[in-house]
Structure formats: structure tokens, C-alpha cells
Amino acid sequence: MPNILPFLKSLLSVPGLSGYETPVARLIEAEWRPLVDELSLSRLGSVHGFKLGSGTDPRPSVMLAAHMDAIGLMVSRVQDGFLRIVAVGGVDPRILPGQAVVVYATGGDDQIALPGVVLMPHTRLLPQGEGDGVVDMEHLFVDVGLLPSKVANLVRIGDLVSFGTEAVEMSGETVSGHSIDNRASVAALTFCLQELGSRSHTWDLWAAATVQEEINLIGAATSAFQLRPDLAIAIDTTFGKAPGVNDWQTFPLGNGPTLGHGPNIHPYLFKRFKELAERLEIPYATEIMPKSSGTDGMAMQVTAEGIPNFVMSIPIRYMHTPVEMAALKDIQRAGRLLAEFVASLEADFLNAISWED
Numbered sequence: 159m160p161n162i163l164p165f166l167k168s169l170l171s172v173p174g175l176s177g178y179e180t181p182v183a184r185l186i187e188a189e190w191r192p193l194v195d196e197l198s199l200s201r202l203g204s205v206h207g208f209k210l211g212s213g214t215d216p217r218p219s220v221m222l223a224a225h226m227d228a229i230g231l232m233v234s235r236v237q238d239g240f241l242r243i244v245a246v247g248g249v250d251p252r253i254l255p256g257q258a259v260v261v262y263a264t265g266g267d268d269q270i271a272l273p274g275v276v277l278m279p280h281t282r283l284l285p286q287g288e289g290d291g292v293v294d295m296e297h298l299f300v301d302v303g304l305l306p307s308k309v310a311n312l313v314r315i316g317d318l319v320s321f322g323t324e325a326v327e328m329s330g331e332t333v334s335g336h337s338i339d340n341r342a343s344v345a346a347l348t349f350c351l352q353e354l355g356s357r358s359h360t361w362d363l364w365a366a367a368t369v370q371e372e373i374n375l376i377g378a379a380t381s382a383f384q385l386r387p388d389l390a391i392a393i394d395t396t397f398g399k400a401p402g403v404n405d406w407q408t409f410p411l412g413n414g415p416t417l418g419h420g421p422n423i424h425p426y427l428f429k430r431f432k433e434l435a436e437r438l439e440i441p442y443a444t445e446i447m448p449k450s451s452g453t454d455g456m457a458m459q460v461t462a463e464g465i466p467n468f469v470m471s472i473p474i475r476y477m478h479t480p481v482e483m484a485a486l487k488d489i490q491r492a493g494r495l496l497a498e499f500v501a502s503l504e505a506d507f508l509n510a511i512s513w514e515d
């Protein structure tokens with residue numbers, strides 16, 4: 159079985175915030191190049207890997223999409239040597255104070271990475287009532303520990319700030335770090351490509367590492383339009399079980415991926431994935447998505463005349479924090495299930511699929 163951990167750790171060590179995915183895209187391109195027949199970038203920077211199917215022309219195609227962008231921060235103001243910040247994507251201000259971050263400063267000749275910490279003024283120094291609950295992001299600042307003149311020279315408005323946590327392999331079973339949403343799924347998709355190296359598949363396959371999911375599913379919408387697959391599958395992360403969280407929206411780590419079920423999911427694909435997981439004895443949980451899946455799947459489903467869509471998710475604890483955590487086993491299982499699904503697609507699968515529950 160391929161060991162996905164070194165690649166995952168490398169993915170977790172680079173920023174690649176939404177709209178600025180180049181550092182992570184480079185790593186993915188290097189890893190995918192030997193695994194696919196063609197590799198390209200979309201106009202907006204999503205990575206497309208193409209694997210030719212063995213069926214006769216014209217072949218249908220399936221697209222597997224995992225977003226590679228990450229949430230983070232952006233410098234909004236440089237003030238007396240301190241940096242005011244705004245969020246890129248859904249950053250929860252509750253977890254920011256005390257965090258180590260990296261500021262990618264562009265004011266010098268070359269971009270440099272400055273270590274920094276997020277701080278807030280002491281409660282007594284904040285406007286009355288402001289320190290009682292969650293402190294709004296406008297009161298937070300980043301301190302890079304340099305003289306104000308140096309900061310003014312090095313840091314520019316719009317510079318990116320990412321979480322500074324290192325990826326940690328915990329007890330050999332779980333990995334913790336920032337950006338596990340959704341680099342865990344990029345790793346699962348890569349595992350799938352590795353598995354398919356020794357398997358034949360009738361259908362053409364598009365593997366896509368999409369940009370700007372955290373902003374507005376922008377990479378998935380544009381890549382699905384460009385590639386126009388017959389089926390589209392999003393791989394993302396979902397909420398892991400932890401103390402104090404509700405029961406129906408959370409899934410234990412280590413018990414396999416979740417299979418999405420709801421209006422954003424094609425019922426026939428759900429059925430197919432469920433049967434496949436059961437036959438292969440891959441553990442899974444059904445995740446109901448009664449509104450929309452909140453994933454790339456939403457954008458792909460409404461591309462062109464509509465693309466039958468499915469969402470598979472990897473449970474992670476502490477989503478959208480710098481210490482997200484996922485089980486390696488779940489990543490591998492998600493990758494294997496995806497590979498088995500692609501390999502199982504019959505030439506006439508599209509004739510069987512209809513919107514009936």
C-alpha cells in the first residue's frame with residue numbers, strides 16, 4: 159500500500175491560501191506528473207491531471223475534485239510596527255489570539271517569511287464590553303518582533319499570513335496541522351491515482367486540485383465547465399467527533415470516510431458508493447446533507463445542464479483551526495474507495511443512472 163504520509167506532510171508545510179495556491183499547486187504537480195497521462199493548469203490555477211481510459215471512443219469521463227486552497231489571513235494595515243489583519247476564508251477569530259503565524263512579506267527585493275504571533279490587547283485595554291466574549295478581529299494584530307521602520311520596509315498591505323503550526327504525526331495514526339481541510343483530500347486523491355497505476359479503468363479520469371473553494375467554490379465551478387465530465391465527485395473534509403459537539407453532524411476519526419446523502423448528491427451515485435464500500439468491507443458513515451453539501455460538489459452539480467454529483471468526506475477534528483486532525487487510515491480508505499469506484503465504471507454506466515431514490 160502506498161505511504162501517503164510524506165506527501166501529506168509536505169502539503170501541510172506550505173501556505174497556498176485561497177487565490178494564492180501556487181506553492182501547493184507546485185507540490186501537487188510534481189507528485190501527480192508520473193501518475194497521470196497529461197497535466198495542466200486551468201486559467202485560474204487549478205491542477206488538472208488526466209488519465210486515459212481503456213474504453214472505446216467516445217469515452218465518458220469522471221472528475222474527482224479536491225480543493226487545495228487553505229484559509230488564512232491578510233495584512234490590512236501596517237500600524238506602528240504591528241500588522242492589522244483580515245480573514246481569507248472562514249477563519250474563526252476565537253482561535254486566533256496566541257497563535258504562531260508566518261507573514262509572507264513582499265516589501266523587500268524577495269518575498270521573505272517572517273515568524274509572527276497574533277495578539278490582542280489586554281481585556282482592560284479594550285473598549286468596554288469588548289473583552290468579555292470573542293474579541294473581534296479588528297482588535298487583533300500580528301507582532302513580528304521587528305522595529306517599526308523595518309516592518310514598514312518589509313510588509314505591505316495585502317501580504318499573506320498563514321498559520322505557523324508544523325504538521326505533526328501523532329502516534330502513527332493521526333496527523334495534525336493547519337490546512338488538513340483540504341490537503342487530506344488531496345492526499346486521498348493522490349492515493350487513488352497511485353492505486354489506479356496498476357488498475358485499468360474504462361472511463362477517462364480527471365483529477366482536479368481546485369482553487370478558491372473557501373471563497374466561493376470558484377475552482378470547481380470553472381474546472382467542471384472546462385472539463386465537462388459526465389460525473390463529478392468532490393472530496394472534502396467533514397466534522398470529526400469530539401467532546402461537546404452535536405451527534406448527527408459529526409463522525410468519529412478512524413471509522414472511514416463519509417458518503418454524502420441529500421439533494422446535492424445524485425441518489426444513484428450514493429447507492430453505488432454504499433454498495434461498493436460494503437462489498438469491499440471499507441467502513442463508512444452516511445452523512446446527511448439536507449441543504450447543500452457546502453463543498454465543490456455544489457458548483458459542479460450545477461455546471462452546464464447539471465452533472466451527476468457525489469461528495470465523499472474525511473472526518474477531521476477542529477476544522478478551520480491551525481490544529482486540524484485526521485486519521486491516516488481514513489485518508490487511505492477514501493483514496494481506495496475512489497479508485498475502486500473509477501475502476502468499476504462500466505462503459506454503459508450512464509445508461510443506468512437516473513434521478514430516482
Ligand SMILES: [Zn+2]
Nearest residue numbers: 339340394395
Ligand atoms: Zn474544505
